[in-house]
Amino acid sequence: MKGKFKIIINIVLILAILIGIGAVSIAEVYKNVGSYKEKLIRLHVIANSDTKEDQDIKLQIRDKIIEEMTPKFQESESIDETEMILKENMDLIQNIAEKELHKIGKDYGVKVYFGDYDFPTKSYGKFTLPAGNYRALKIVLGEGVGENWWCVMFPPLCFLDLDNNVESSHSEENMEKVLSENEYNMINNEEKEENEENEGDTPVRLKFKVVEVIEKNKTKLANLFNGGI
DSSP: OOOHHHHHHHHHHHHHHHHHHHHHHHHHHHHHHHHHHOOOEEEEEOOOOOOOOHHHHHHHHHHHHHHHHHHHTOOOOOOHHHHHHHHHHHHHHHHHHHHHHHHOOOOOEEEEEEEEEEEEEEEEEEEEOOOOOEEEEEEEEEESSSEEEEEEEETTTTTTTTTTTHHHHHHHHHHHHSSSSHHHHOOOOOOOOHHHEEEEEEHHHHHHHHHHHHHHHHHHHHHHHHHHH
């Protein structure tokens, strides 16, 4: 019963927010969430722990993988081609990470996965991606309980700048190649800020947050309405 009550409260809160900031604009964001996952592949590196040493190792492994794999991914012109390259090189990626860990003197393992994973709202350079289920290469170091690092593998933003200072013209060009104009404008922070300033629109970050809440609760909401909770 407590579970039902909590979900009902969530429904009320979501409805209140939708009324307050515009259900139409939220619907537009929600509609686009599904399209991003069909056009993007993300890289997700999860550290062994949150100690400074393990966090530094995470970045070192990230750098090595990107350095070694850049020649294979730079020429990819489609998401299907990138996915094929990934699947063909899973063992190689794991070997790169394991060799680097051995060089560092760490004996904890590495697990490499490719699949669909849930992500919260995240920013990378000038782009903010809404929460949702995305295709991703996931690299888990050791226990995999530390802070993670992520970027976009396709289009190839990861390979532009390892310090997370994504070179503007190339990142924009790569994103524009695979996204519609509406999708691109939705995640472009500079474009969003300009539109919100000029039109008095609701901040897209808030819209993304509402979508994130809906995504997290949609299964429970469906169960509630079907009498399953």
